[in-house]
Amino acid sequence: MNKRNIIVLIGGILFGFGLSYSGMTKQEIVLSFLKLEDLGLIFVLGGAALVTAFAINVLAKYQKKPVLGGEFKPRRGILSWKTIIGAVIFGIGWGISGQCPGSAVASLGTGNLPVLLGIFAMFIGAYLKERLES
Amino acid sequence: MFPLGIEPYLLGGLIVGIGVSLIYLVTGLHATQSSFFTTTLSWFSKRKNFQKDSNIKQRGWRLTLATGLVIGAFIHTLTLSPTGFWTTSVQLWRLILGGLLVGFGTRLSSGCTSGHGISGLASLSKTSLYSVIVFMGVGIVTASIVNMLGVSP
Numbered sequence: 549m550n551k552r553n554i555i556v557l558i559g560g561i562l563f564g565f566g567l568s569y570s571g572m573t574k575q576e577i578v579l580s581f582l583k584l585e586d587l588g589l590i591f592v593l594g595g596a597a598l599v600t601a602f603a604i605n606v607l608a609k610y611q612k613k614p615v616l617g618g619e620f621k622p623r624r625g626i627l628s629w630k631t632i633i634g635a636v637i638f639g640i641g642w643g644i645s646g647q648c649p650g651s652a653v654a655s656l657g658t659g660n661l662p663v664l665l666g667i668f669a670m671f672i673g674a675y676l677k678e679r680l681e682s
Numbered sequence: 683m684f685p686l687g688i689e690p691y692l693l694g695g696l697i698v699g700i701g702v703s704l705i706y707l708v709t710g711l712h713a714t715q716s717s718f719f720t721t722t723l724s725w726f727s728k729r730k731n732f733q734k735d736s737n738i739k740q741r742g743w744r745l746t747l748a749t750g751l752v753i754g755a756f757i758h759t760l761t762l763s764p765t766g767f768w769t770t771s772v773q774l775w776r777l778i779l780g781g782l783l784v785g786f787g788t789r790l791s792s793g794c795t796s797g798h799g800i801s802g803l804a805s806l807s808k809t810s811l812y813s814v815i816v817f818m819g820v821g822i823v824t825a826s827i828v829n830m831l832g833v834s835p
Contacts, residue, residue, distance in 0.1 A: 553746045555708045560750015561757065562701030563713060568758035570694020571686070575772045576835045582825030587683050588691035593799050595692050599699025600804035603706055614710035622805035623712050625792055631813055634791025635798070637783050639817035643824025645780020646772055648795040649715035649788060652781070653748050657755030659767030665774055666781035673785020674719035678731040 552616055564654040566596070573655040575646030575663070582643050641673075701754075702800055711743065714797035715751075716788035718744045771835055776828075791817075 549557070570592045571577040581589035608620045625631060642648055647655075647666045655663045684691075705713040721741035724732040759767055770777075788794040791813055793802055798817075802810025 549746075552709045552711075553743055556705055556711065556713070556743045556746045557750045557753075559701040559705035559713055560747040561754035562704065562750075563698050563747075564751035564754025564756075565758045566694045566697030566699075566701060566754070567751070568694075568755035568763065569697060570691050572694070573755050574768065575770045575777075577686075579772070579825055579835060582821045583829050584822065584826070586685050588686060588688065591688055591691035592695035592698065593795065593803075595695025596699035596702065596800045597803040599696055600702045600706070600800055601806070603699075603703030604801075604804050605806070607703070607707055611707060614706075615708040616710075618710045620706075620710055622807070623714070623797070623801045623810070624805060624807045625798075625802065625809040625813075627809040627812060631791050631793075631809055632816055634787045634789070635813040635816035636820050637787030638791055638794065639787070639820025640824050641780040641783025641785075641787055642795075642817060642821040643780075643826075644783065644828060645776045646770075646825075647777065647780055647784055649718065649784065650751060650794070650796045652784075653715065653718070654751040654755040655770075657752040657757075658759045658763070660769050662770055662772075662774060662777055666777035666784075669778045669781025670785030670788075671719050671723065673782040673787070674716075674789045675723055675727065675785075676782075677786045677789040678720065678723075678727075678729065682729060682731050 555616075563650070564657060567651055567654040568658055572651045573658050573660065575655070578642075578646040578648075578651065582646070698800070702796075702804075705747075712797070712801040713747055714793065714801050715748075716785075716794040716797055718748050719785055720789060721745075773833070776833075787817075
């Protein structure tokens, strides 16, 4: 494995550990947020976004270049109807199942095998999107 | 509002943020999730949309990231988890139907809870801010309707 992928793996392990620590790998806990019974998810998203905002907007400015070379590019998407309609469709799926891509994949590591069906369905959904667009 | 307390949520979120930041500062990559589905499909589909250079270039590290997520959650479950290994009681039809919409919607929107929610908001992207407001609002309405129809958990 090259250096880049080793770092991606270590970062991914932290990511997955944090998702499991925060309970986001449990669809029931995500659903309890969406039913407004337990608002903890805001702290997960907020905490992760704040740390990352510090890295992107402060640390990266000092560092100038990624350690392994290349350049820093903040993540800026173009706003279009696709972004918004996609977010609506994602929201419906999230509300039905309590799954989102990262938490579903991490959930496999907690022994939650039924979520394999959900992940398989996400692949089908991603496939259908490209089929419709071509 | 916080029956389980705030600590696991906040600390978990900070750990997620450290992982995402480490990857960004060392490699310049945004550790976002939903593209994983499209880039992984490039191993299975010959269609042009999947065989784009950007998909081929990213598929290796994106699979590595997904593997890391599984290992990280596995380590937590073995060590600090109060409940240990665990299986959801959400009905399979909901996992499948929800999964289809999540896969389609996140790709159409070019982002999910991590892409728009973490990396996008952290990059101060307005596109991501609007997306997060929309998927969170729609998610809350949908989950509440499902709950009102008597479907639980």
